[in-house]
Amino acid sequence: MTGHRDPSVTGDRDPSVTGDRDPSVTGDRDATVTGRDAPGAGERLDPRTPLLGLRWLLPPLASTAVAMIVTGGRPETGALIALGITAAVFVLLTLGEVARWATTRYRITRDRLELRTGLAHRTRTVVPRDRVRSVDLTASVFHRVLGLAAVRVGTGQDRGADRLTLNALPAARAAALRAELLAGAATSDESGHVARFSPGWLxxxxxxxxxxxxxxxxxxxxxxxxxxxxxxxxxxxxxxxxxxxxxxxxxxxxxxxxxxxxxxxxxxxxxxxxxxxWGYRLVREPSGSYLVRRGLLTTRSLTLSAHRLRGAELSEPLLLRWGRGARVTAVATGLPGKSEDAHESRTLLPPSPRAEALRVLADVLAHVPARDGRTAPAPGGESRTAGAPAPAETPRLEELRLRAHPRAALRRRVVRAAVATAVFVVPFGAAQALFTWWPGWAWAAPGVFAAAALAFAFDAHRALGHTVTPRFLVIRCGTFRRRTVALDRAAVIGWTITRSPFQRRAGLATLSAATAAGSGVYRVRDIAPARALALADEAAPGTAPGAFTPFRISPAPGERILSEPGHEG
Amino acid sequence: MQNLDSLRPPRHPVDPRAVRWWTAQALVWTVPPVLLLAAGALIFAPARPWLLAALAVVAIPSALYVAFMPRARYRVHRWEVTDDAVYTSAGWIWQRWRVVPMSRVQTVDTVRGPLQRAFGLSGLVVTTASSAGAVRVQGLDHRLGADLAEQLTEIAHAHPGDAT
Known part of the structure; x- marks a missing residue:
C-alpha cells in the first residue's frame, strides 16, 4: 500500500517561495550533467587550495620524528615501511586535491548559486539564492596561513545534504561572497553588536x-x-x-x-x-540574523537566520551554576539533531557571567520574529517588519516568577534519591560482610552520598518551574544541568500529556510541547493533570483556543467555552 | 479508563480486529523463547531444573502479557479527527494524549506491516515538523485508514501555514 503524500503539505516548509516546487538543493548526481562542461563556466576555487593537503603530512612527520628520537636515529624496517606508505598516501591525497580543484567551478547568477565538482563522478549542486539562510566561513590555521577561508552555504532545511561548501576561497572573496548572498549582512562588525568576548571569561x-x-x-x-x-x-x-x-x-x-x-x-x-x-562577537545584523564570530586558531563566522529563531535557552551545568556562570543557546529550526555542527551553530554565548547571559538572552528573545502560526513570515528576514508587530515585550528571565511544581513532584525526587542511595549502599554492606579489613569509617561515604542525593532532590524540585508570558512559554528544570527555555508560543506544533504508572499514583502528569526547533520537544514535568490542561490553554498563541479545549467534557471554572467538539473524521 | 479530570477520550476506538493483531504480535515475540526453553528442558536432562526455572520466569510474564496487553491496549488506543486537529490517546502503561493542530500537519501516510495486513488493518502516521516523532494510530481498518489519510491530507492542505 502506498503512502499518501500531498506535495503541498509534504514539501515546502519554507513559504518564501510560494508555488515553486524546486527543492532547496538539487544534487543531480550524474543525472543531467553528462560530458565535460564548457571551460570557463564559472569561477575556480583558489589555486592555493591543494596546498591545504599539506596538513595531512603533519601527523606522520611528527610520529616519525618522535620514533627517530626515541630509537636514537636507527629506524626499524617497520617504521620505514610505514613512512613509505604514508608518503604514497600523501601523494595520492594531494593528487586528489589537485583534481578536485581543477574540476570544481562555482557560479553565482542572479537567482542561484551553482557548484560543479568531481572528476569521474560529476556532481552539480544548485541552491536558489532566495533559499540561502546561512553563509558560514571557517578558516583553520592552514587556511589562515594561506589567506584562505571555507564557505558553507546552508538553506536551513532539515534534510541531510542541505548545503554547499566552497573550500577554499581567498578570505576577502569569501567575505564578499557572504555579503553578496546574504542581503543585509553586516558590512562592519560594529552594527548591532550584542556581546563581545572578555578574557576574564576563561x-x-x-x-x-x-x-x-x-x-x-x-x-x-x-x-x-x-x-x-x-x-x-x-x-x-x-x-x-x-x-x-x-x-x-x-x-x-x-x-x-x-x-x-x-x-x-x-x-x-x-x-x-x-x-x-577567543575574539567572540555576537552581532545582530540589519536583517535580524545573528552572526557569531569566534576562534583563536581556527576562526569561524556562523550565521543564525532570524527566520529560524523560535526562542532561546539559558543553560547552567552544575559547576557553572555554582560559579555564577551560564551559557545561551538558540532554539532554532533547521539545525538538525545532535550533530557537532548543530551544537556549534546553536551556541550564542559561551560560558560567561550569568548577568551577561541574561542580558544576551533578553536581547535575543526581544528579537525573535513574530509569527502567528498561520501566516508565513516574509522572505529575506524581513518578517519582523512585515508581519504583525511583535508585542512590546523584553522578557527579563530573572524578573519572571515561575510557577512552582506540586509537593508530589518533590516526593518523586526524594524517592529517586532514596533509591539511588540504596543502590549505592548495597555493595557497601556486601563489602562490610566480606572483607574483614573494610574500615568502619568507610560508612561515611554512603552517608555523604545520601545527604548529597537528598540535597539534589530538593534542588531539582526547586528548579522545576514554568510560566507563560505574552509571547513565550518558559520552562525550567534540571539540577545537574539546569535549563531554562523560552519557546515562542506560536512555534508549538503539538501537545502531549503523558502519565507514567508512578505519575498516576502521585497524581501528576507531564505536558510536552513539540516544536520544529531546538530539541524538538520541551517538557513541563510533574504537574497536576488539571494544570497541564490549563497550561496548554494558556500557552496557545494569541487568542487561539487551547489544543485540548475542544476535547474537554466541561470547561473548568473560569475557562472560556470555545467550541463543541468538531464532527467526526 | 483512567483519564485526566476533564479530558474526554477521543471518540473512536481502533478496529476490534486490532486485539487479535496485538495478540498475534505478542505471540510472535513470546512463543519462540518459551518453546526453545521447553525443548531444551526436554532434551538436556542434567540442566533440566535450571531450564525449567528459566521457563517459568519467561513463560509466566509472557502469558500474562499475551492475555492482558491486547485488551488493555484496545481500551486506551483511541483517535479522533476534527476540522482543526488530530487527537489520539495511546499507551497502556505509559499513557499519552496528543493533539496536533491541522495547520501543523506535514505528511499523512498509511503503514501496513505483514502481520497487520493479514488482519486487514493499517496504521496512520501523521508527521509534523518536530523531530519528537509522528502521531501514530495503529490498528485501523485498512480501508478506513486509506480514506482517513486522504481526508486528512485534504484538510491539512486547506489550512495555510508553514507547519513549523
Whole structure:
C-alpha cells in the first residue's frame, strides 16, 4: 500500500517561495550533467587550495620524528615501511586535491548559486539564492596561513545534504561572497553588536564538567604512542620507578594522580575554550540574523537566520551554576539533531557571567520574529517588519516568577534519591560482610552520598518551574544541568500529556510541547493533570483556543467555552 | 479508563480486529523463547531444573502479557479527527494524549506491516515538523485508514501555514 503524500503539505516548509516546487538543493548526481562542461563556466576555487593537503603530512612527520628520537636515529624496517606508505598516501591525497580543484567551478547568477565538482563522478549542486539562510566561513590555521577561508552555504532545511561548501576561497572573496548572498549582512562588525568576548571569561572554562576526561586524554595518548612506536611501558625505567614510588604510599599517590589529572584537565579546558571562543562577537545584523564570530586558531563566522529563531535557552551545568556562570543557546529550526555542527551553530554565548547571559538572552528573545502560526513570515528576514508587530515585550528571565511544581513532584525526587542511595549502599554492606579489613569509617561515604542525593532532590524540585508570558512559554528544570527555555508560543506544533504508572499514583502528569526547533520537544514535568490542561490553554498563541479545549467534557471554572467538539473524521 | 479530570477520550476506538493483531504480535515475540526453553528442558536432562526455572520466569510474564496487553491496549488506543486537529490517546502503561493542530500537519501516510495486513488493518502516521516523532494510530481498518489519510491530507492542505 502506498503512502499518501500531498506535495503541498509534504514539501515546502519554507513559504518564501510560494508555488515553486524546486527543492532547496538539487544534487543531480550524474543525472543531467553528462560530458565535460564548457571551460570557463564559472569561477575556480583558489589555486592555493591543494596546498591545504599539506596538513595531512603533519601527523606522520611528527610520529616519525618522535620514533627517530626515541630509537636514537636507527629506524626499524617497520617504521620505514610505514613512512613509505604514508608518503604514497600523501601523494595520492594531494593528487586528489589537485583534481578536485581543477574540476570544481562555482557560479553565482542572479537567482542561484551553482557548484560543479568531481572528476569521474560529476556532481552539480544548485541552491536558489532566495533559499540561502546561512553563509558560514571557517578558516583553520592552514587556511589562515594561506589567506584562505571555507564557505558553507546552508538553506536551513532539515534534510541531510542541505548545503554547499566552497573550500577554499581567498578570505576577502569569501567575505564578499557572504555579503553578496546574504542581503543585509553586516558590512562592519560594529552594527548591532550584542556581546563581545572578555578574557576574564576563561575562568568559566575551569568549571567545565569535562575537565577530568580531558585530563585523562594525554595519558591515553602517551601510552598509545608508546604502543605505536613499539615500546613496552614496563621497560621504561622512569615509568617503573614512578609507579613503585606511587605504590609505596597509595593515598598520597592517588592524591597526586588526581591533582595531576585535574591540573592537566583544567589547562586543557582553558585552552579548548580559548581556541573556540577567543575574539567572540555576537552581532545582530540589519536583517535580524545573528552572526557569531569566534576562534583563536581556527576562526569561524556562523550565521543564525532570524527566520529560524523560535526562542532561546539559558543553560547552567552544575559547576557553572555554582560559579555564577551560564551559557545561551538558540532554539532554532533547521539545525538538525545532535550533530557537532548543530551544537556549534546553536551556541550564542559561551560560558560567561550569568548577568551577561541574561542580558544576551533578553536581547535575543526581544528579537525573535513574530509569527502567528498561520501566516508565513516574509522572505529575506524581513518578517519582523512585515508581519504583525511583535508585542512590546523584553522578557527579563530573572524578573519572571515561575510557577512552582506540586509537593508530589518533590516526593518523586526524594524517592529517586532514596533509591539511588540504596543502590549505592548495597555493595557497601556486601563489602562490610566480606572483607574483614573494610574500615568502619568507610560508612561515611554512603552517608555523604545520601545527604548529597537528598540535597539534589530538593534542588531539582526547586528548579522545576514554568510560566507563560505574552509571547513565550518558559520552562525550567534540571539540577545537574539546569535549563531554562523560552519557546515562542506560536512555534508549538503539538501537545502531549503523558502519565507514567508512578505519575498516576502521585497524581501528576507531564505536558510536552513539540516544536520544529531546538530539541524538538520541551517538557513541563510533574504537574497536576488539571494544570497541564490549563497550561496548554494558556500557552496557545494569541487568542487561539487551547489544543485540548475542544476535547474537554466541561470547561473548568473560569475557562472560556470555545467550541463543541468538531464532527467526526 | 483512567483519564485526566476533564479530558474526554477521543471518540473512536481502533478496529476490534486490532486485539487479535496485538495478540498475534505478542505471540510472535513470546512463543519462540518459551518453546526453545521447553525443548531444551526436554532434551538436556542434567540442566533440566535450571531450564525449567528459566521457563517459568519467561513463560509466566509472557502469558500474562499475551492475555492482558491486547485488551488493555484496545481500551486506551483511541483517535479522533476534527476540522482543526488530530487527537489520539495511546499507551497502556505509559499513557499519552496528543493533539496536533491541522495547520501543523506535514505528511499523512498509511503503514501496513505483514502481520497487520493479514488482519486487514493499517496504521496512520501523521508527521509534523518536530523531530519528537509522528502521531501514530495503529490498528485501523485498512480501508478506513486509506480514506482517513486522504481526508486528512485534504484538510491539512486547506489550512495555510508553514507547519513549523
Amino acid at each position: 575562568r568559566y572554562a575551569l568549571l567545565s564538567g569535562w575537565s577530568v576526561l580531558i585530563g585523562l586524554v594525554p595519558f591515553g595518548a602517551f601510552f598509545r604512542l608508546l604502543d605505536v612506536i613499539g615500546v613496552n611501558p614496563a621497560e621504561v625505567s622512569a615509568l617503573t620507578a614512578l609507579w613503585s614510588a606511587l605504590a609505596a604510599s597509595p593515598l598520597l599517590g592517588a592524591a597526586i594522580a588526581v591533582a595531576v589529572i585535574l591540573l592537566i584537565g583544567e589547562l586543557g579546558s582553558v585552552l579548548l575554550y580559548a581556541e573556540a571562543w
